[in-house]
Amino acid sequence: MIDQILEEPAPAQAAESPSQTTSSPPGMKIERVFSTPGGNPFAEVKWEKRAVEITDESGEAVFHQNDVEVPASWSALSGKIAVSKYLYGDIEKGSDPSRNGRETSIRQLIHRVTNTIADWGLRDGYFADADSAEVFYSDLSWLCLNQFGAFNSPVWFNVGLHHEYGVGNEGGPGNYTFDRAAGQVARSGSQYEHPQASACFIQSVDDEMEDIMRLARSEAMLFKYGSGTGTDLSTLRSTRERLSGGGRPSGPLSFLKVYDQIANVVKSGGKTRRAAKMNTLKDWHPDIEEFIEAKQEEEKKAWALIEQGYDGDYNGEAYGSVMFQNENLSIRTSDEFMNAAVAGKEWWTRRVTDGESCEKKDARELLRKIAEGTHVCGDPGMQFDDTIHRWHTCKGTARQNSTNPCSEFLFLDNTACNLASLNLMKFREADGHFNVARFRAAIRLFIIAQEILVDNSSYPTPEICENSHRFRPLGLGYANLGALIMSYGFGYDSEEGRALCVALTSILTGEAYAQSARLAERMGPFQGYHDSSARGVKETVAPDNVESMKAVIRMHREAVENIPGHETFAPLVEEARAVWDSAIAIGDQHGYRNSQVSVLAPTGTISFLMDCDTTGIEPDIALVKYKLLAGGGMLKIVNQTVEPALKALGYGREVREKIIAHIDAYDTIEDICDEQTGEPVGSGLRPEHLGVFDCAFAPQKGKRCLSARAHLGMMAAAQPFLSGAISKTVNLPESATVEEIMETYVQAWRMGLKAVAIYREGSKRSAPLSTGKSSTSVAEKGEEETELRLRLEEEVAGMEKELGELRARSVEPARHLMSDTRLSVTHKFDIAGHEGYLTVGLFEDGEPGEVFIQMAKEGSTIGGLMDTVATLTSMALQYGVSLESLVRKFAYQRFEPSGFTKNPDIRNATSITDYVFRWLGCRFIKGYLEAISPHHNQPELPIEGIEEMEREAVDRPVSDLTRNDEENSGECGTADGRTASGNGKAHVDRVKEALGSMYMDQPCSNCDSHKVIRAGVCGVCTQCGTSQGCG
Secondary structure (H helix, E strand, O other), X not given: OOOEOOOOOOHXXXXXXXOOOOOOOOOEOOOOOOOOOOOOHHHHOOEEEEEEXXXXXOOOEEEEEEEEEEEOOOOHHHHXXXXXXXXXXXXXXXXXXXXXXXXXXXXXXXXXXXXXXXXHHHHOOOEOOHHHHHHHHHHHHHHXXXXXXXXXXXXXXXXXXXXXXXXXXXXXOOOEEEEOOOOEXXXXXXXXXXXXXXXXXXXXXXXXXXXXXHHHHHHHHHHHOOOEEEEEOOOOOOOOOOOOOOOOOOOHHHHHHHHHHHHHHHHHOOXXXXXXXXXXXXXXXXXXXXXXXXXXHHHHHHHHHXXXXXXXOOOOHHHHOOOOOOOEEEEEEOHHHHHHXXXXXXXXXXXXXXXXXXXXXXXXXXXXXXXXXXXXXXOOEEEEHHHHHHOOOOOOOOOOOEEOOOOOOXXXXXXXXXXXXXXXXXXXXXXOOEOHHHHHHXXXXXXXXXXXXXXXXXXXXXXXXXXXXXXXOEEEEEEOHHHHHHHOOOOOOOHHHHHHHHHHHHHHXXXXXXXXXXXXXXXXOOHHHHOOOOOOOOOOOOOOOHHHHHHHHHHHHHHHOOOOOOHHHHHHHHHHHHHHHHHHHHHHHHOOOOOOOEOEOOOHHHHHHOOOOOOOOOOOOOOEEEEEOOOOOEEXXXXXXXXXXXXXXXXXXXXXXXXHHHHHHXXXXXXXXXXXXXXXXXXXXXXXXXXXXXXXXXXXXXXXXXXXXXXXXXXXXXXXXXXXXXXXXXXXXXXXOHHHHHHHHHHHHHOOOOXXXXXXXXXXXXXXXXXXXXXXXXXXXXXXXXXXXXXXXXXXXXXXXXXXXXXXXXXXXXXXXXXXXXXXXXXXXXXXXXXXXXXEEEOOOOOEEEEEEEEOOOOOHHHHHHHHHHHHHHHHHHOOOOHHHHHHHHOOOOOOOEXXXXXXXXXXXXXXXXXXHHHHHHHHOOOHHHHHOOOOOOXXXXXXXXXXXXXXXXXXXXXXXXXXOOOOOOOOOOOOOOOOOOOOOOHHHHHHHHHOOOOOOOOOOOOOOOOEEEEOOEEEEOOOOOXXXXX
């Protein structure tokens, strides 16, 4: 990488201090913690210029930008995300954003956001003076630049465009903002003068046609600008009630179909992913069963369409033709219902209009139906209403009714929340010490920044605008918890792991509330604190929210005493006690500026922007990751937290290297049985330490993974210390039963979770496709079954006879000898300067049958080893071992020599064996080249010095072989002349077998690439970095 610190940017785009304006009442004095006094945080990092490109499945570029300035420490993926998603402007219009040209540097992006927030804060009286505003700007910029923290996507999209570049001056009016001078809601002068900064919205709907359609319009506008929304439909009359004119109501499901199609149309009209929305229904609603079964029935329709030949892809014709694919559904249940379900008692629904009893149900059967729906398609999830209400800070206003699409933001109807997250691993120092002082300082800075955004943002409706101003809910969270726990040598499913989670979550929320109380001392508490009224709430429960707020704060403090003890984290627990004592003391005197301060969001895209190993509260997905290479393709690497974890467990250097090599070779830390020899292969890890490295999913060659109870346990540990909830899916294996899903829901409720979603692995397409109802009579059905049985018996007898003949012929393995005269292909290669020649003899059908590997220096140890490898490979091919199996087995083997090659399709080889077998895959398995090197047709950009520096960092030559410094370009087989499979397999199956389970069976929602690898229950696209879920 280029060791370069670029010049200060031009004045129009400069990363300078906030503008000097006059502040109102005395604000906060900001103490510098992260940045250097008198310095510039942007000048303290190394920068490099990159070419950023995202291609679709065909290899065609859907985004390309050259010469983008990116911090050298940022990965290729984080750079792609920031450049492609967050930089403003049109490349075709130049590089001046004030004229709608394209931003060209990450420094411009971060400065645009942090400087705008600092200027707003100084103008609005948040800072004591201009010096404090400058310190705030410098420290916040430092945190974002060094990947310690990040705002949610709408902030990066929109904030600062008007303030820094004047964007929107010539456009029409924007959404609604709160005019503090006039004390009322008003339309913004432009869309970007008061930008949309919130990602999470909750809206209400009244049982009137006008309001039902108003919600449809409001949702459409939210989807247009990339946000998600949730609504409880329990206010709509059921189909079992009467209209005033005598007819029957349409019911919630009818209007849900309308909302679903609006989401689909808005997405089709310009969005590259499905809209994000949540709809809930309470357990007492008369249409509860229809709501539970709605998505399940549509899933079965999709199966029928797939059976008839329609595309069953996630974005294909089958799922695109059925309803409810654009929303999450959840049942909002009470403690009364859950107790009745556990006891198997009756349950009465009640009418919406008058609250009178409507129909008797079996509570346990309803819970079973919920579990059946989850088993089939992952919906509905469950939200526990009484638990949510117990932790509600504003009980004096009204109950909470719904959530945002990911379920972490729970609050009053018609409210919004802006989110941000901190990267926990950044606060772990080299010696393992967690720097809690810097953690608390970062919390304070982000709470100020998020609070400043509230009144400087715009909102889609007047109700949301006014309520956001009155209650000011914020959502600060964290990412990388799973990696942090493992780095200390503890398992995700351990008392120590949960203790660390509890301590940090407690400090996060406690410090955030303490900072909110300090803000209230200067700016006053949120208006809803002393006056419980809210727009859209006809009658409040109490005149204020003072007591309900203080009661919840004390519940958080009491929960600190239940933190499980562990000597390693005892100082963090003591810190949590002190933080909450401070939050209570200041809050009792001044109140709180914000009704809520914390949630745990999924942080999909934001986690990758910060180069996190794990998202949100999630554990590691797997011990092996795939890293994007600068020139295209992927490099398989062992999770970087494995090394410190092994060190913490007391393993010496040689043993650590052996264990990491085992993971690299077999994708698991478990002992395995070698597929070829049948001999056991040990990793070197002691059995008692296996739990430390358990991940969300079992590796292909392993058996261990985290149980559902492990996921629930971590969520239950964190929940008492959060204002909101936790966005996390509990993953169950494909073999999970309906009863197990029921029990998981019951456990989640008993453990005090506010909401839970369950996904059974493979459920979307694992059920039988034939689900149609038959009108055939019993007698006819019996005759058909008898005829079918006789025909099957006849076929089985014939197959058994044929099998016997095959067994007789296969007592000895058959070798397919090559003809005396045959064609061959010779390929010259170079690895870390060592030259060699690879010759492949071909069968008559063009498939490889023998391999010769000749190194430049005959008689060397490496040369002899390669002769042996070539002979064994030739024998295997002639005895019928598939090339796919050999490629999957021997690609990415790691030993020296290793390093850069001259082959543009295999830029980096981890060994000669790795190169040979990946080249064989590229040459003879159609589609393999495109799979491992999606940018193989893209020419390299001539960046002076970069190749030499990369080689110095990566090449590992050996003294046993001579090195050749001549400039000879490597060559690799292309698609031209590739032969079809000689073993009867389809090309796509051969590629999948060779690659193993690297990719998910799901296209990217942004670029349609099928190079999507797992990231939690969703995935992340290795082409464009898009998180396949709510980011």
